[in-house]
Amino acid sequence: MHKHHGLVTKRGAVLAALLLGVVAGVQAGDYSNVQIFGDSLTDSGAYQALVGPNARFTTNPGTVWSENLGASYGKPVSAAYAAWQAGATAGFTPVANGNNFAVGGARVDLQPGNLSGFPGLRPFIPPVSAQVSDFLARGPVDSKALYALLGGSNDIFVQATLVNGGGSPEVAHAAVRTAANAMTAQVNRLQSASARHLIVIGVPDIGRTPAAGSLPPAGAALLSSLTATYDAALVAGLAGRNLLFFDGNKLFNAIFANPGAYGFSNTTTPVCPGSPPDALACVAAPNGHMFADAVHWTSSLHRVLSDWVHASLEGASRVGLLSLVPIGRSGAQWRSIDDRLQQFENFGYQGQGFFVTGDHASSRKDANGGLPSANGSGGSLVMGYEKAFSEQLFGGVTLGYGNAPFDLGNGQGSVKYDEWALSAFAAHRFGAFYASALATYSWLDFESKRKVVLGPFSSSERGNTRGGQFGVKGQIGYNFVSGNLVHGPLAALAWERVRVDGFSEQSNSVTAMTFSDQTRESLRSRLGWQVAAETDWSGARLRPYAQLSYDYEHNDHQHSYRAGFVGGPAAMDMPITNQSGGYGTLLAGVNAELGKTLRLGLGASTTISQPGARSSAINVTLGAPF
The missing domain is CATH 2.40.128.130 (Autotransporter beta-domain)
Known part of the structure; x- marks a missing residue:
């Protein structure tokens, strides 16, 4: 990996790093590690001890976007928590070397969590704020690592449930705005601790999930409006910040507009309609579906998201060649x-x-450090x-x-x-x-x-x-x-x-x-x-x-x-x-x-x-x- 620039003259170095060594x-790909925070859309195995090795909220044994992203940079991604349950007691044990702090059911800043299975674990599900706290407690933050956050869906589900039970829509919208502000606060904490490379992913429209499709129109509309409120507050809080914001809803709109181009033939029904709505029991191939269960994504949809993140990070960095x-x-x-x-x-x-x-003039770079050989002239x-x-x-x-x-x-x-x-x-x-x-x-x-x-x-x-x-x-x-x-x-x-x-x-x-x-x-x-x-x-x-x-x-x-x-x-x-x-x-x-x-x-x-x-x-x- 060389970008030396000699005194590039006829009596000197020629095209020293035209592009290839540089x-x-x-x-x-120079990221030293990846550190990830979020909920079931990002969890890569926090429930493994209870469910087995395929403990992901997707079409198992597929991988989720966080694992795919880590693999793109040669970085293993493993759960930072291990769920356990013994009779009436339960909890989450920190895993020392884990770098994926996301836990299925996690809210942004509040407990209990929102998990359909394992009711005994709900009070102990660490919200995103606790995940960040546990990470920061490990010691100095590596400024060369990549940090990623995706959360907020469970706060939206909780507030929608309260409204459907007779609660105030205005209070629900205020609550999801508070959750979005709490997510912005986690960004502040990480950046204040020297995190330099940070991405945040917005919540896609939950009103377009199979779960919303089974509701009366008013129920689906409520989920859509709460999602929009959350994302709008998150965007406002992140405006002008040093990070990449991935508009998940914009990605979903592109997929719904042309699903076949992304490999999807079914955008409305899940692969495993009979499994619990946490997808942990869904062991099946995606078969062209967007959704594994009523709310969670298939491994194919996770691949689209991780490819988007990776392509964007790579594109952003390679423009430096200009x-x-x-x-x-x-x-x-x-x-x-x-x-x-x-x-x-x-x-x-x-x-x-x-x-x-x-x-x-021509230049050649040999394969090195996982990078391919290349030539230019x-x-x-x-x-x-x-x-x-x-x-x-x-x-x-x-x-x-x-x-x-x-x-x-x-x-x-x-x-x-x-x-x-x-x-x-x-x-x-x-x-x-x-x-x-x-x-x-x-x-x-x-x-x-x-x-x-x-x-x-x-x-x-x-x-x-x-x-x-x-x-x-x-x-x-x-x-x-x-x-x-x-x-x-x-x-x-x-x-x-x-x-x-x-x-x-x-x-x-x-x-x-x-x-x-x-x-x-x-x-x-x-x-x-x-x-x-x-x-x-x-x-x-x-x-x-x-x-x-x-x-x-x-x-x-x-x-x-x-x-x-x-x-x-x-x-x-x-x-x-x-x-x-x-x-x-x-x-x-x-x-x-x-x-x-x-x-x-x-x-x-x-x-x-x-x-x-x-x-x-x-x-x-x-x-x-x-």
């Missing part, structure tokens, strides 16, 4: 300029002329004018175009990337010493296509944005001359800053995301030794050269951008960081003067000992001096 650096790729791409523009500077610094180029350079065309103002002073300007489409990795999608770059350069000789400098501004254009797969459903989210890049580089060196051989040490320093404008994906679907502006800076140094020679062959003047250098990225400062859903109330900070460190770069080539008005240059370069990756480039230059 996917891992921005991938959400600010990283241009730093690697700058070398394609600078290689052309360095070729011309080299001719002046080593051999005292005189006159003026035009030149054009074609450059092709890009091309550029640079046109320039150069002039030697005296034997000591040389300069010029270039205009370049680059195209380097890149992959988001792991089948997550791709980005079309184009750039226009305007550069100015100059060099001065002081006897055997020389100094050179260049500056470049680039206009960047991106078109993203993010692949989204939710169970059998597949679609693409598209977006486009622009950006800008400014970079400067300075180099000094000393030449030893021995006959027709020139060689000597060199040292260089380069700084770049990339800005990418925020953008929103163009659809209004449940998976469409929005991203804020992002910036990235790079500070790279180089120490090396170069050698060049001059000779005549068949009427042409040949100047072969080679260089070996060590390049180092110094800037490991962390920046961030925000990612959320289009129209959503909140967005999560996504960190982007350069990986400091270094590696070697080897380049070689030859320049040939084929006549007074024609010059040809060929060059190639590659990185050395770049762990798990390699970058290489070739370029061809045609010059027309006059």
